[in-house]
Amino acid sequence: MDTRRLFGGIEAGGTKFVCAIGTESGDVLERAEFPTTAPRGTIDRALAFFADQPAHGALAAIGIASFGPVDLNPASPHWGYITSTPKELWRNVDLAGPVREAFGLPVAFDTDVNAAALGERRWGAARGLDTFVYVTVGTGIGGGGMAGGQRLHGVLHPEMGHMRIAHDLSADPFPGVCPFHGDCWEGLASGPAIEARWGGKGQELPAGHAAWELEAHYLALGVNNLVCALSPQRIILGGGVMRHASLIPLVRRRALELLNGYIQTPEILDHIDDYIVAPALGDNAGVLGAVALAMEGIGCR
Numbered sequence: 001m002d003t004r005r006l007f008g009g010i011e012a013g014g015t016k017f018v019c020a021i022g023t024e025s026g027d028v029l030e031r032a033e034f035p036t037t038a039p040r041g042t043i044d045r046a047l048a049f050f051a052d053q054p055a056h057g058a059l060a061a062i063g064i065a066s067f068g069p070v071d072l073n074p075a076s077p078h079w080g081y082i083t084s085t086p087k088e089l090w091r092n093v094d095l096a097g098p099v100r101e102a103f104g105l106p107v108a109f110d111t112d113v114n115a116a117a118l119g120e121r122r123w124g125a126a127r128g129l130d131t132f133v134y135v136t137v138g139t140g141i142g143g144g145g146m147a148g149g150q151r152l153h154g155v156l157h158p159e160m161g162h163m164r165i166a167h168d169l170s171a172d173p174f175p176g177v178c179p180f181h182g183d184c185w186e187g188l189a190s191g192p193a194i195e196a197r198w199g200g201k202g203q204e205l206p207a208g209h210a211a212w213e214l215e216a217h218y219l220a221l222g223v224n225n226l227v228c229a230l231s232p233q234r235i236i237l238g239g240g241v242m243r244h245a246s247l248i249p250l251v252r253r254r255a256l257e258l259l260n261g262y263i264q265t266p267e268i269l270d271h272i273d274d275y276i277v278a279p280a281l282g283d284n285a286g287v288l289g290a291v292a293l294a295m296e297g298i299g300c301r
């Protein structure tokens, strides 16, 4: 008899939802993805995915890794809600409640990036670490991670993409795309920022295009700030923009230049290739993060 415990994972993204049934060893047994449309219809599709999978047996818990901002305060009546997102239809939407009501299972909830960090720690690029950062660079920039083995929460949750970074307007007059801040990190270095600045999607720009040196400069500025603020043991850079193969070596080189020898640790000075890394879980990083969240929620070691 197969005694593996099974967990549900929901990666709730701003453009698509990914649902999966995963095992304790990080195997994905079933997976489905569909576009993020109106809340009710999208949540119903996620519920239907789990209701349609009785063959694998009962789930022990479900984890939800959500785009944000979200309410993570367990004492709040709006715990499990997406709150003040720029996506109007999804403002103040209860995501965790319908899942809990439908299945009567423990439901764990966190940001997509904190969950992805948890998945990378359990099965991927952050194994054995207790203080590290996971940053995704795509339609936005988001960051999560752990400090001392605890997920980063605090007063809300980190919004690393909205850090203010140095912006030399004479070298790059582009004003940025963030509706709140203009030229914050996300405003200068997200996928939509690349497209608006250069007039073409990142994946259409060849290696060697000036876009990549500038992108690496901005990403390295943010990385530099994270190194100095959190002293992480590793920084994982994922998301669609990072799929451009020439980018991560440029970020490593620029980060070393910007740190300028100040942080005297061999992890950075001698092993930058192991310090700034890609996610190990690839396209399943998000949904496996949700599975890891479900496991963590019921105390799985």
Ligand code: ZN
Pocket (backbone or CB within 6 Å): 161, 162, 178, 179, 180, 181, 182, 184, 185, 186, 187
């Ligand atoms: Zn911003």
